[in-house]
């Protein structure tokens with residue numbers, strides 16, 4: 179199967195997972211990226227069964243609206259039942275690297291407000307140890323050089339992602355060369371650098387359910 183076919187299977191599995199719980203007052207947290215886009219397109223077929231969605235990026239908000247799904251401001255919502263999103267790397271322990279599409283900060287906020295985080299991914303995203311995919315860090319523009327120097331002290335090689343401005347008007351530094359053996363600790367250390375908004379490790383609030391699409395079907399990994 180192609181990677182896109184596997185992404186489609188993971189997206190369908192997430193729709194199947196949440197469909198039974200859809201009701202008039204349900205608002206769904208929706209992630210960003212190509213896998214999340216497939217989820218949105220499949221979810222749209224059920225749009226009459228739930229109230230609306232909270233988007234983790236401007237791109238996702240636009241796609242949801244194009245399907246006629248109402249998009250709510252997160253400040254209008256106390257708690258979301260479920261958040262569905264893709265990832266750039268996943269482990270069987272349900273830790274993730276995200277932010278390849280530079281939506282990490284809003285994704286982390288929506289995940290924090292959700293009771294259940296369902297991660298959908300194709301098999302190419304599965305790793306034993308995070309770090310093969312360069313770790314995205316969202317940074318306040320004026321702190322870019324300072325943050326880069328601090329990242330070097332942590333053993334990483336920072337690369338400024340040229341030409342990218344996040345939805346929050348910040349910049350992205352991709353950190354190469356890290357073998358991430360303790361993702362919870364590294365997530366906190368990076369976030370403690372002044373000028374960092376957040377980083378793409380989802381380890382302290384990781385996924386609750388991973389739906390990993392493989393050639394042998396969609397595998398479930400649960401907390």
Ligand SMILES: O=C[C@H](O)[C@H](O)[C@H](O)COP(=O)(O)O
Pocket residue numbers: 209210211212213214263264265266275276277278279280281282285
């Ligand atoms: O910022 C982007 C997000 O974290 C995405 O969920 C991640 O990059 C995976 O994207 P895709 O589903 O396109 O591989």
